[in-house]
Amino acid sequence: MTTSADEAENIDATAAPQAEAVAEFDQQHSTLQRVQHFLHQIPAAVPLIVLVLSIIVFGLLLGSKFFSPFALTLILQQVAIVGITAAAQSLVILTAGIDLSVGAMMVFSSVLMGQFTFRYGIPAEIAIGLGLMAGTVMGVINGVLVAFMRLPPFIVTLGTWQIYLAANYLYSANETIRAQEIEEHAAALQFFGLSFRIGGAVFTYGVVLMLVLVFGLAYALRQTAWGRHVYAVGDDKDAAELSGVQTKRVLVSVYALSGLICALAGWVLIGRIGSVSPTSGQLANIEAITAVVIGGISLFGGRGSILGTLCGALIVGVFSLGLRMAGTDPQWTYLLIGMLIIVAVAIDQWIRKVSV
Amino acid sequence: MTTSADEAENIDATAAPQAEAVAEFDQQHSTLQRVQHFLHQIPAAVPLIVLVLSIIVFGLLLGSKFFSPFALTLILQQVAIVGITAAAQSLVILTAGIDLSVGAMMVFSSVLMGQFTFRYGIPAEIAIGLGLMAGTVMGVINGVLVAFMRLPPFIVTLGTWQIYLAANYLYSANETIRAQEIEEHAAALQFFGLSFRIGGAVFTYGVVLMLVLVFGLAYALRQTAWGRHVYAVGDDKDAAELSGVQTKRVLVSVYALSGLICALAGWVLIGRIGSVSPTSGQLANIEAITAVVIGGISLFGGRGSILGTLCGALIVGVFSLGLRMAGTDPQWTYLLIGMLIIVAVAIDQWIRKVSV
Amino acid sequence: AAQDIGACLITKTDTNPFFVKMKEGATAKAEELGINLKSYAGKIDGDHESQVAAIETCIADGAKGILLTASDTSSIVSSVQQARDAGILVIALDTPLNPIDAADATFATDNFLAGELIGKWAAAKLGDDAADAKIAMLDLGVSQPTVGVLRDQGFLQGFGIELGDPNKWGDEDDPRIVGNDVTAGNEEGGRRAMENLLAKDPMINVVYTINEPAAAGAYEALKAIGREEDVIIVSVDGGCPGVQNVADGVIGATSQQYPLDMAALGIEAIAQYAADGTLPQPTEGKDFFDTGVALVTGEPVDGVDSITVEEGMDLCWG
């Protein structure tokens, strides 16, 4: 048996030159297929195109009122909070999870920042730090339940959503801290509400934070080992584990980061609404998930780009503002956004299906 | 080569008697393990035990007030609508889907039944039939998008939820139809609100419908080919397709049935609240999913029993009423139900893990 | 010209009949005056973010005036300030802002007074039995929005119960209160809350409800156990179904508000302001323009002013 290696060599030697292209015979591609293939290569391309199209359409419909630097940057401002929570949501969804508690973590963190400052007289800067820590802790609780107790993320965050929200109401005693008071005693809380102008365009620091966060995360996901591990965990957790990824650590880090980002969103929220109100952000979950979904990240994990999420949030922002300016009944807006979700994902699916 | 069969026979013949128990060497089981194994065999056992325990605990805490036929049947009445929508949700979740539109389908169907009767003067019985058909159609739309367009159920129903709900508000023009009017002109709409007594216990026909539905579905899932196919599709859709299940047809049938059941829930809703109100049922989604999850049906599909869902809905009912009777702040109820979700699923997971 | 005058109506939701009616009133008046009105609303009660976005849209849109029923009365203040800085007249409808002078004017019902009226009526109706009444309090939501708190506390004050913190419901320790429960202001919530409290004490004989849909739900719960005849239900709103329910004896008395008036007056004020810059003035002795509240009941009692059901029907909305 062991003497047969020589003969085998011969066969292999002759086989090699011809056996090169088993799976890749060339073929002519139609233009359509080439477009699909291109779109498939860049996961954020579809939402980006939809975004540009919708800006153009509303621009044509509404004219200069919409197509002004003021209105366009207004969209950015309106989208900032959704964009930030959607960034957190994207991370979690990339690991094949879902975080229903983003809104609750956001509002509870903002309430903690406010109450720490005003109830206990802690300096605002420290209170903010504590609030960010609290958000992280809430995220870690989610992460530990998911990673170590191996509970499904949907269920864990369905539970903690209710828990954090109830805790938020109980702790805050439903008290709102008024904007005027904050302005006077703890302006740092409103930092992200400050704005600067470039021409007619108005940017708040909240918008800047959103952009920095999204591009920073995009870099981390693409260019660092941690990012590759996030994708691997979402793709196939068991396989990632076997090929040497510390899946538990990755999961906890993702949920913790999600909590931290939501706490940041809470801080931005104070800046945006001026006051600290325990009843804000009730729709943040749905809005964040909607942005992620329209942005083309797969709910099954491991596929998609956080830049897509940014586009998704902006698309919703453009539609909302555009339809509002057009004077559409709000219910029609909801109806159209419902359709937008389905259509966006259907296009995405079509691209994936045809060009593998 | 072909002459070797005889020799092979010999080996096999000698091998057979000893090779019987490759995978099943016996071992001693501890009592705990045996309990786990038993619980694993009957998927509804855990929620049933939790249910019985929670009734006992609240009974001990609150005494005869809680442990009366009146209070206990009150729980059934309060749970009827959630139980029915949760049954619809269970079907969908068993196919590894999720139906976020159950609440919207329910309330829209009830509005259609009412408006058909009062706006167009259609006899109530026919209006009810049309409403049930409308619910089915909404379900079919979900099903077609999921089965034929191959879109993820979460996204499809996230979209249709908003669409159906917006349609509901637009169509109804937010008008409520008063209970007294319905009673006078279209008593059939309130049929499921009628009640009968057995001793101190009060049952509505809505409760009866819930029980009939749940047990009927349990029979269908366990004893008919359709039921086995529902499980197979949820377990592994591709495998089911390859082994000869018409997965698309099964999926559409499940979503259609879900729509029909939600429309029935809409009818029951009219009976319960007396009137037709387009703003009802806003929490029906979360409540239905909560019941399913506590009832031990896996969100990944293919595992669990609809009887568990019934127990899940009852557990939430027992907790809500019990805590309220104990005078707890409503906020604490949410917090405790949040914890209940996590604990129930953790126990379930533990049983699955240890006893495979 | 009047066509250039843009106005915005921003309500808490566009699903609650109260706001639907408000929108109808505003739309009718705007058409009459030739004002270009756009309406916005939150998606659910408490959806503050959508209201902020709506105000920003109005600013971008170059509107002359905004009519606002705020979901979050103090958080909205900074957005309102932005609008006022942009030269827009902001009128708070129904719900005063916190502080009240954050808006240029407030056209509202006195919700505390509305509660007080039904409280007094219920106490008078019971007479001596008021001393050992068993009261169920069906409130709006766990987050305790101000409107709900004002009505609740007004009712208790009117009934003669000592308040705890008047900015909060549920902290009273009067034994006559069987309990508080939340209804989300709809029928389903009303019925469930009533059932819960009945399970706690089946002998409840006074039911305060946040609004008429909740009252209708509570009635169904009472009917189911056959106690609908011997319980007094009081409510606030004065919508047509609600007043009809007073006529049918479902609700004993309700405090009627006038959303149509609020909206129509608001639009007129905007037209006025656009024409010559005059600001609307508050009612004498109050810091807001009181659009009035009236107790509607079929069984008037001494010491509480009320209007009849017929009068109520003429004035009702929704």
Add this chain to the structure above:
Amino acid sequence: MDPILQGKKLVKHYGRVVALDHCDFELYPGEVLAIIGDNGAGKSTLVKALSGAVTPDDGEVWLDGKRMNFHSPLDAREYGIETVYQQLAMSPALSIADNMFMGRELRKKGLMGSLLRQLDHKEMERFAREKLNDLGLMTIQNIRQPVETLSGGQRQGVAVARAAAFGSKVIILDEPTAALGVKESRKVLELIQDVKARGIPIVLISHNMPHVFEVADRIHIHRLGKRLCVVKPNECTMSDAVALMTGALDPDHAKAPGSSPGPAEEYLHSL
């Protein structure tokens, strides 16, 4: 003799990959046809196209002289074509019996069956147990145990048993012995002979040359998405077959075995 199952110029693209490139295929009544070929050559795709599991982009499938249009495996099954796919088609949480009867469940006799559509679990379990015993899968003790509790080999056994039990016209086996031990593999080969003896033709995909040369009547050699040639085991050596499928040998040179050593020894040397 006309082929019983035939593929004509079948084409299937997966995005940029051409898995089938105008591939022809013929299966004659009563024969065992083996398909061999390199990894990724398109063997599994070919049998999927024949059994309705994928719809070819182009080309035709003929069964018994009639043009077929299979849209799902169920369509093909209704014509008596049973397939064991390479990735086993099993529902892990369902029992062995449920899996064997998936899509063709037996209903109870009488009213319970016709009206209430109740399944005849007993009968299905009896039948399943019998078929598994035929295959020598005695190690499975509980026919109600979920498939996920079986080892990979046991699962493959169940899949083969299902195909053998229900196939009436053609049975297709895609690498049925890949996960099996020596003894179980032998049982499967025996089963193939049994089925053939019942007159049912079989398509067998395998990388195991001794198995192929033992049971096949003809060998379809697949390369680069199409049929390269068809050889007979007694006219071709194993090493020639391997050389053909890897492209080391041209089909024209393979037709003269003549002086070469017997197939078995030759193969062993080529290993």
Add this chain to the structure above:
Amino acid sequence: MDPILQGKKLVKHYGRVVALDHCDFELYPGEVLAIIGDNGAGKSTLVKALSGAVTPDDGEVWLDGKRMNFHSPLDAREYGIETVYQQLAMSPALSIADNMFMGRELRKKGLMGSLLRQLDHKEMERFAREKLNDLGLMTIQNIRQPVETLSGGQRQGVAVARAAAFGSKVIILDEPTAALGVKESRKVLELIQDVKARGIPIVLISHNMPHVFEVADRIHIHRLGKRLCVVKPNECTMSDAVALMTGALDPDHAKAPGSSPGPAEEYLHSL
């Protein structure tokens, strides 16, 4: 000589199934140890216990004379144990290069790498391409293509290449050739010889007896969750080995090959 990798009385239960039943195991420096056994005998579980993928309920794992406590495959990898698992551990949506370096990514030199932790994609791709070429997997043209676009055999090749490239102390291969064609299987066997020549011991699980007898120095026969015996390929025939692992033969009778025919022919007859 002391064993380099040793398992002592390893026990692993899966619910009611005992996958490992006080199983012993020894791997000596520089040798190729094959593990053979029936389906479900517990072979995969054994190597998973040795490589940290499952934590045994009882028993000890020793490496180089030191007691180890592996909690994950990463732990084992840090000690130089590389494993190709039976169910391949790949992330389908990630590229071949990403998969090869999963968990041990290379960072860029300089500030970008240390501060911003940027990966050196170029270097990783170069390395991956090189290793695949060594294995003769020339058919993979684009090292950036997602693993899901590869055929089963190509995937297995990538997994083996990864293990061979990074294993410094022990390499474990669980059925590395199951999905491979003849040519690729041959390459893997050659690779095993190469690795052995580099002095790294190998554990090989396979159902393919000729492969096992070709490359193994010793054969661990696994049965019913434990080691039945260890034989040497030149002291035992293939059919005896098969008889042992199926329980047809007692270990005590197997030790006298004497008059039996050569291993190859014997095996062919047993097929």
